[in-house]
Amino acid sequence: MVFDFHRGRRLRRTAVIRDIVRETSLSPADLMMPYFVVETDDQNFKKPISSMPGQFQLSLKQLELQVREAVENGLKSLILFGIPAEKDPVGSQAYAEEGIVQQAVKMIKGIWPDLVVCTDVCLCEFTSHGHCGLIKDGRILNDPTLDLLARTALSHAKAGADIVAPSDMMDGRVAAIRELLDESGFEELPIMSYAVKYASAYYGPFREAAESSPQFGDRKTYQMDPANAREGLREASADVIEGADILMVKPAGPYQDVIRMVRDSFDLPVAAYQVSGEYSMIKAAGINGWIDEKAVVLESLIGLKRAGADLILTYFTEDVLKYMGNK
Ligand code: PBG
Numbered sequence: 190m191v192f193d194f195h196r197g198r199r200l201r202r203t204a205v206i207r208d209i210v211r212e213t214s215l216s217p218a219d220l221m222m223p224y225f226v227v228e229t230d231d232q233n234f235k236k237p238i239s240s241m242p243g244q245f246q247l248s249l250k251q252l253e254l255q256v257r258e259a260v261e262n263g264l265k266s267l268i269l270f271g272i273p274a275e276k277d278p279v280g281s282q283a284y285a286e287e288g289i290v291q292q293a294v295k296m297i298k299g300i301w302p303d304l305v306v307c308t309d310v311c312l313c314e315f316t317s318h319g320h321c322g323l324i325k326d327g328r329i330l331n332d333p334t335l336d337l338l339a340r341t342a343l344s345h346a347k348a349g350a351d352i353v354a355p356s357d358m359m360d361g362r363v364a365a366i367r368e369l370l371d372e373s374g375f376e377e378l379p380i381m382s383y384a385v386k387y388a389s390a391y392y393g394p395f396r397e398a399a400e401s402s403p404q405f406g407d408r409k410t411y412q413m414d415p416a417n418a419r420e421g422l423r424e425a426s427a428d429v430i431e432g433a434d435i436l437m438v439k440p441a442g443p444y445q446d447v448i449r450m451v452r453d454s455f456d457l458p459v460a461a462y463q464v465s466g467e468y469s470m471i472k473a474a475g476i477n478g479w480i481d482e483k484a485v486v487l488e489s490l491i492g493l494k495r496a497g498a499d500l501i502l503t504y505f506t507e508d509v510l511k512y513m514g515n516k
């Protein structure tokens with residue numbers, strides 16, 4: 190035969206051949222687990238989040254038990270979200286020295302000094318109106334919010350956080366946080382910026398989990414329009430200039446083009462957040478027996494690595510650690 194056609198099947202012949210030519214891989218260090226910690230006196234508090242089967246709101250004590258098991262299974266990093274006992278219009282509990290996130294950071298770092306503890310820096314879980322910034326006349330104020338975000342990040346730093354992750358989408362917040370951290374002796378603390386964050390319907394289940402739904406309007410005046418990719422580059426550039434150390438794209442699966450673009454346009458590590466709605470859709474189909482959940486989870490995550498993510502925030506982290514340990 191003169192025409193020697195491509196024989197792709199040569200390298201797919203056995204499992205071991207496929208292993209040695211595989212282009213991307215997934216390891217425990219790629220995965221960051223989100224946890225929801227609640228300020229409560231009830232140490233046994235462990236409340237299932239109905240829209241996210243397998244996920245819970247946890248008291249400090251229950252968080253400790255949950256993290257202990259995950260660490261035994263190889264957990265390397267986590268991100269904390271807090272649900273305060275009291276909310277007010279200025280989100281005071283976000284930057285309170287003894288706020289729930291601050292307490293959780295201290296507890297975890299006290300027990301597991303090597304675990305990477307990241308904190309979400311935002312006001313929406315702490316404000317009575319549920320928006321990520323201060324409000325005046327029904328509008329979300331940008332510049333007056335920056336100081337509160339910076340104070341929140343600093344309080345997390347003082348509690349011992351390893352990385353702070355602003356998710357609010359106010360303009361200039363990375364610079365404001367960097368400046369206050371540097372002034373306060375935390376010049377070595379990295380900022381993982383939710384740089385390219387869309388106003389997404391995929392956050393629905395999270396808002397039940399974090400009790401952070403906006404009480405009026407939506408987040409479209411600060412989070413990005415899902416139709417825009419180039420704008421994501423402008424957002425990412427701004428955060429790079431302001432001092433971000435890691436750039437995040439969120440949600441992940443529906444925005445893999447954006448992950449690839451950010452990966453190719455900057456030399457910083459890229460994180461992808463597989464958000465609550467992405468989790469719940471896979472989970473629901475798995476529970477119903479419509480898909481092979483384990484296989485779809487692994488395929489969804491390897492897809493994000495292939496798109497260029499260095500780090501993935503995913504509610505499947507604990508499950509995947511078990512898969513990896515063959516548990
Ligand atoms: C808070 C925040 C949100 C998420 C992470 N940080 C919700 C939002 O912006 O409305 C979403 C995470 C998820 O859906 O899993 N600003």
Ligand code: ZN
Nearest residue numbers: 311312313321
């Ligand atoms: Zn927020």
